[in-house]
C-alpha cells in the first residue's frame with residue numbers, strides 16, 4: 001500500500017510518497033512560491049537524481065497535478081499510475097477541541113476544519129486547499145487528516161486554561177492548544193524505545209527547535225503541558241516569532257506606533273525573534289557564524305534563545321515534579337551542537353551532565369549526548385512528522401470499511 005503525505009502551506013506544498021510495506025520513502029519534494037510569478041518544483045525520487053524546474057503554478061490544484069505527473073513520469077517517476085496511491089495523509093496544524101486524533105476526511109470533517117480557520121488563519125485555509133486539490137485530482141482516493149494539536153488534547157485544565165474570563169473559553173474556545181504534537185509524540189516514543197523503557201514510566205521534556213519551536217512536558221506518555229498556546233506564537237523565542245511577552249505590550253505598541261491588529265500580528269509572527277534581536281537572520285546557522293565572528297547582537301539573540309529553552313525545561317521539571325529525559329529535535333535541535341551545549345550548561349543543578357564528545361558527533365540517528373552517570377538522560381532524536389502521518393493514514397484506511 002502506498003501513501004502520499006502532504007503538508008500544504010499557503011504558498012508551498014511539501015510531499016512524500018511512502019511504501020507502507022517497509023515504510024520506505026519512494027520520493028519526496030516540494031512546490032514553492034505557488035501563486036507567485038515563478039513557482040519552483042523540486043522532486044527527489046529515492047533512486048534517481050533530483051529534478052528542479054521553474055514554471056507558473058497559480059493554485060494548489062495545479063500543484064497537486066504537477067506532483068502526480070512527476071510521481072508517474074516515465075523518466076523521473078517512481079510509480080506507473082496514480083492508481084497505485086491508496087490514500088493521502090495531510091498535516092493540519094489546528095484541530096481545536098474537535099479532533100483528539102487523526103480522522104478520515106468526510107464532508108463533516110471538512111466543515112469542522114473550516115470552523116477552525118479563525119484559530120489558525122495562516123495554516124488551516126492552506127491545508128484545506130491541499131485537501132480540495134487532492135479531491136479534484138484523485139476523487140476516489142481516501143484522505144486522512146493528522147493534527148498538530150491532537151497529541152496535546154490530554155493536557156489537564158490547569159495547563160490549558162488562560163486566567164482570563166471563562167466566558168472567552170466557553171464562547172470562543174480561547175485556550176492553549178499546543179502544536180508540533182505529531183513531532184513530540186513521535187520523538188517521545190522513539191526515546192522510550194531507545195532507552196528500552198515503557199513510555200509511561202518516563203517524565204520527559206521534548207524540545208522541538210526548528211523554525212517554529214516548542215517544548216512539551218510529557219508525563220505518563222501524554223502531553224502534560226506545552227509552550228505554544230492558542231496559536232503557534234506563544235512560548236519559546238523562534239526564528240521570526242517573539243514567543244512569550246507581557247500581553248500589555250500589544251496595546252501599548254499599537255497605540256504608540258499607530259499599528260493595526262494585522263500589523264501587530266505580523267510584527268510578532270514575522271519580524272521578531274532571532275531576526276529582530278540579531279538584525280541579521282532568522283536562521284540559527286547564520287546567527288552562530290556571526291556570533292563566532294564577534295557579532296554582539298547575534299550573541300545576544302543566541303543567549304536569549306537558549307535561555308528561554310532552559311527556563312521551560314526547568315519549569316516543566318517542576319510541573320511534573322521530576323524529569324528523566326530531555327529530547328532535542330527538529331532542524332536546530334538535531335544539528336546545533338552549540339545550542340544543546342548552551343541549554344544543558346545551565347541545567348547542571350538538575351543533574352544534567354553533557355558529554356561534549358557525544359554532543360559533537362554528527363549523526364542522523366537517535367543518540368545519547370549525556371554522560372553515562374548523568375542523572376538526566378539527554379537525547380537527540382531525529383523527528384519524522386511525515387512518517388507518523390503516513391502511519392496514521394495507513395491505520396485509519398485499513399480500519400475503515402471502505403478499504404476492506
Ligand SMILES: Nc1ncnc2c1ncn2[C@@H]1O[C@H](COP(=O)(O)OP(=O)(O)O)[C@@H](O)[C@H]1O
Pocket residue numbers: 209210211212239282283284285330331332335336337
Ligand atoms: N546545522 C545547523 N545548525 C543550526 N541550525 C540549523 C542547522 N541546520 C538547520 N538548522 C536550522 O533549522 C531550521 C529549520 O528547522 P526545521 O525543523 O526544518 O523547521 P520547519 O519545519 O519549521 O521549517 C532552519 O531555520 C535552521 O536555522
Ligand SMILES: CC(=O)OP(=O)(O)O
Pocket residue numbers: 093148179180210211212213232
Ligand atoms: C505550528 C508551527 O509552528 O509549525 P512550523 O514549525 O512548521 O512553523
Ligand SMILES: [Mg+2]
Pocket residue numbers: 210211212
Ligand atoms: Mg516544522
